[in-house]
Amino acid sequence: MVGIIGFGAYVPFNRLNRAHIKDTFGAPVPKGEKAVANYDEDSITMGAMAALDCSAHLDSKSIDAVYFATTTAPYKEKQSAATIAGVLDTRLDIRTADFCDSLRAGSSAILAGVDAAMQDLNTMVVAGECRLGYSAGPYENHFGDGAAAFLIGNKHVIAEYIDSCSISADFHDLWRADNERFVHSWEERFCISQGYNQFISDSVQGVLKKTGLSPGDFSKIVLYGITPRHQGQIAAKLGFSSAQIQDSLYNQVGNTGTANAPMMLAAALEEAKPNDYILLVSYGEGSDAIVFKVSDEIDHFFPACGLKGYIENKKVTMNYGKYLRWRELIETEPAKRPVQKRSSLPDMYRNRKKNLGFYGVCCNNCGTVQFPPSRICIECRTIDQMEDYRLYGKPARVATFTVDYLAESLDPPTIVAVVDFEGGGRLICYLVDCDPDEVKVGMEVKMSFRHIFTVDSIRTYFWKAVPKL
Amino acid sequence: MAIGIKDRAAVIGMGCTKFGERYDRNLEDLMIEAIDEGLEDAGIEFNDIDAFWFGTFTSGMAGLAFSNRMKSHYKPVTRLENMCCTGLDSFRNACYSVVAGAYDVVMTIGAEKLKDGGYSGLEVPAEDSDRTLPDLTAPSRFAFVAPAYAHKYGLDMQQMKEVMARIAWKNHKNGALNPKAQYRAEVPMDSILKSPIISSPLGVMDCSGVSDGAACAIITRTEDAKKYRKDPMYVKGIQIAAGPGHSEKHQSYDFTTAFETYYAGQAAYREAGITHPRTQISLAEVHDCFTPTELIIYEDLQFSERGQGWKDAMDGFFDLDGGLPVNPDGGLKSFGHPIGASGIRMLYESWLQFHGRAGKRQLENPQIGLAQNLGGQPYSCVVGVGIVGNELG
Structure with a gap:
């Protein structure tokens, strides 16, 4: 039996009420909120957090492959999956690959994971997205940011892969050239009638035929839709009732592109019961329709926080100006501070376990946990008695803090906290996704993987603290 | 066994500029202003000084930042940096040189031109690193x-x-x-x-100012100090x-x-x-x-x-x-x-x-x-x- 072993998701803390877009431009907007990646988040960081959500109770050394699907990879040349593998603290002898350029990349990566599972490999499939629509255009309303992750393998499967049908066509409806930030689209009638409706019908009917299942057999159809309206229309036409349609997350998160159907699948799995059939249908230059059957193992798996948990943990106070600033869509006054120097790549590479896996060390002589790793113990000065010690996941609390109005930031003021970890270890770091008025000495925090800065197009990633949910 | 330098080094002259936003003065001007006061105070000439300890955090590299400006004629100049402790550590090292008998009269000068940087606060020269830890203000x-x-x-x-x-x-x-x-x-x-x-x-109002300025001290061994003045500082x-x-x-x-x-x-x-x-x-x-x-x-x-x-x-x-x-x-x-x-x-x-x-x-x-x-x-x-x-x- 191959299929999904575990699942996880990530939704950024900040949500933009779409009414703010109407306040700015006047035109009517759809109801609801869109999730907005913080200024220090991107598809890699969100993907990494979703993968950690999935793997919290799994052995990361059992992962044999990491696949990352996105259309918003921070680099054109430099793999994202390898960064996520580092955050997951996988072995080095694994496969990593990015699945890019198509909204269908998420389901493509899941299918690749299924293929690998048939060869006895455990694959962490991650999808993360952070797309931009033109200001005042419909896609700006639609798009939201988020990520999902699935571990796919052949042991302890919670949702068995039954079969799939893929349709592929060189259909050109949405596009973004390699030097562009915003999504273009052809006029909607063409896109929907000739593309979306057509390919969805073909893949769904194809997989139903292959499996002998009918629409009524499914507890949920996890169907990608540009908007809920498009999703509802084609699902009904294919014979699914509205109760079967998995919510598209449009009102709470927005359309998360490549990650959308995977995030919906994570939501469906959170509610699934043994023997449920779930039909996953993606879209993009064709469509993948994949049938999963939920097993008894579903009762034994829980993501660390889950999609529901992340959706509920939110702040909806941001306005449209803040959104523009975080996505750097407006030029704001530079701080009168020295220019940031780039990270040294050799030093970054030497320190990869610290920077990605969030490792400190523990002294074998006196037992003192310390960060960053060093050869000489800060407490007993014994040399070379250090053992790697992973601080990620350890309960942590704020020992003291300050709210800094001078530091350069896209979201001032900056909260700086001294974070003490249970069992030892201290880190002075930024505290984000937190209201400055809510910070308290002793409050519990956890670590979140973030983009720190970019200089010379070298992106530096590291950890910040966030309030524990 | 080290016995320390208590009463073995003495200051015979000091100078200090006005601190502040000295936009009309460069580093050379500030150093001359402090040194002129110090030399006059000690009653000696610039050429009477055997060696220099030049303390600066960001205003110039090497002893050359001093010697090129002050034309100190191939004399020894050590540039010293120890963050905000630069000034006192520069003084410390200068004291040791006279106590050790390496020189008779030395000068330590600390000088900084912060207001030419154009930043709020300090610019800290940093080594190459992965820069993952926060660079806090x-x-x-x-x-x-x-x-x-x-x-x-x-x-x-x-x-x-x-x-x-x-x-x-x-x-x-x-x-x-x-x-x-x-x-x-x-x-x-x-x-x-x-x-x-x-x-x-x-x-x-809990923060100190960001300033330009320079200050110097002229130091000798204690036994020589009275040659220069009756009231040295030990x-x-x-x-x-x-x-x-x-x-x-x-x-x-x-x-x-x-x-x-x-x-x-x-x-x-x-x-x-x-x-x-x-x-x-x-x-x-x-x-x-x-x-x-x-x-x-x-x-x-x-x-x-x-x-x-x-x-x-x-x-x-x-x-x-x-x-x-x-x-x-x-x-x-x-x-x-x-x-x-x-x-x-x-x-x-x-x-x-x-x-x-x-x-x-x-x-x-x-x-x-x-x-x-x-x-x-x-x-x-x-x-x-x-x-x-x-x-x-």
Whole structure:
């Protein structure tokens, strides 16, 4: 039996009420909120957090492959999956690959994971997205940011892969050239009638035929839709009732592109019961329709926080100006501070376990946990008695803090906290996704993987603290 | 066995520029201004000096930054950098050279041109690294102290703000009497308390100035000092402590002390034979880069018992007319903080006070002066403590 072993998701803390877009431009907007990646988040960081959500109770050394699907990879040349593998603290002898350029990349990566599972490999499939629509255009309303992750393998499967049908066509409806930030689209009638409706019908009917299942057999159809309206229309036409349609997350998160159907699948799995059939249908230059059957193992798996948990943990106070600033869509006054120097790549590479896996060390002589790793113990000065010690996941609390109005930031003021970890270890770091008025000495925090800065197009990633949910 | 340098090195002349926004002066101008005063004070010529220690944090690299400007004719120049402790450490190394007998007359000069950078706050030259750890602003590094101190000793944050404001108020009051200070105005407590927050709970009036300036000292062996003047200033002890970074990595540290200040203070007291700092020291110039820093220095240098510094501050013990005047020249807060110059500027106040040249802030019969210079942050720093006196023994 191959299929999904575990699942996880990530939704950024900040949500933009779409009414703010109407306040700015006047035109009517759809109801609801869109999730907005913080200024220090991107598809890699969100993907990494979703993968950690999935793997919290799994052995990361059992992962044999990491696949990352996105259309918003921070680099054109430099793999994202390898960064996520580092955050997951996988072995080095694994496969990593990015699945890019198509909204269908998420389901493509899941299918690749299924293929690998048939060869006895455990694959962490991650999808993360952070797309931009033109200001005042419909896609700006639609798009939201988020990520999902699935571990796919052949042991302890919670949702068995039954079969799939893929349709592929060189259909050109949405596009973004390699030097562009915003999504273009052809006029909607063409896109929907000739593309979306057509390919969805073909893949769904194809997989139903292959499996002998009918629409009524499914507890949920996890169907990608540009908007809920498009999703509802084609699902009904294919014979699914509205109760079967998995919510598209449009009102709470927005359309998360490549990650959308995977995030919906994570939501469906959170509610699934043994023997449920779930039909996953993606879209993009064709469509993948994949049938999963939920097993008894579903009762034994829980993501660390889950999609529901992340959706509920939110702040909806941001306005449209803040959104523009975080996505750097407006030029704001530079701080009168020295220019940031780039990270040294050799030093970054030497320190990869610290920077990605969030490792400190523990002294074998006196037992003192310390960060960053060093050869000489800060407490007993014994040399070379250090053992790697992973601080990620350890309960942590704020020992003291300050709210800094001078530091350069896209979201001032900056909260700086001294974070003490249970069992030892201290880190002075930024505290984000937190209201400055809510910070308290002793409050519990956890670590979140973030983009720190970019200089010379070298992106530096590291950890910040966030309030524990 | 090392015996220290108590009474073995003597200062025979000092100079100090006005600190502040010296937009009309470059580094050369500032150095000439300080050196001219120092040479005239000592009654010697520039060419009489055998070697130089040039302390600067960011204003120039190598001894060349000094020798090219001052045309010091192939003489030895050491450029020294030890963050904000640069000035006092530069002085320390110059003292050792005369005590060792390597030279007869040496000069240490600290100079800094910060206002040409165009930034708010400091630009810190940093080594290449992965740069993953936060590069915090200076105020945020020191802001951690305030809530920790308040919590430990049972002050509410309003009380703590008042203690901090009292320190700023005192230093501005003193600085108002100092013609060389950057800020020469008394500031009412209320304005200090209401100043805009920079890094909570520090307001802008809890922070020292960003300044241009230079200060120098001319040093000889004690036995030669009387050749130059009858009233030299003797070095009683000078020590530095560089921290291992224990505090920022170990949960036992509670942000109410800078261990480096304590260790440097203990070493300097031992060298100078100071057993009761609170009563034996006539005046202290300490590193009040932010108001909470001065508060914990009171306790680390044993001017006050642990947890009592805030009471002494509120009682006026450290005022100009108090039991132990601290920062009678206005401190970093009011005099300004041109990094490399600050440590030497601190000694300059003892120099003036010993010679009765401190004007309206003149103390009665001062005999022992202390300078404490801190580079870094409370949880990881290098601290110098220097003790000087106007008499031998």
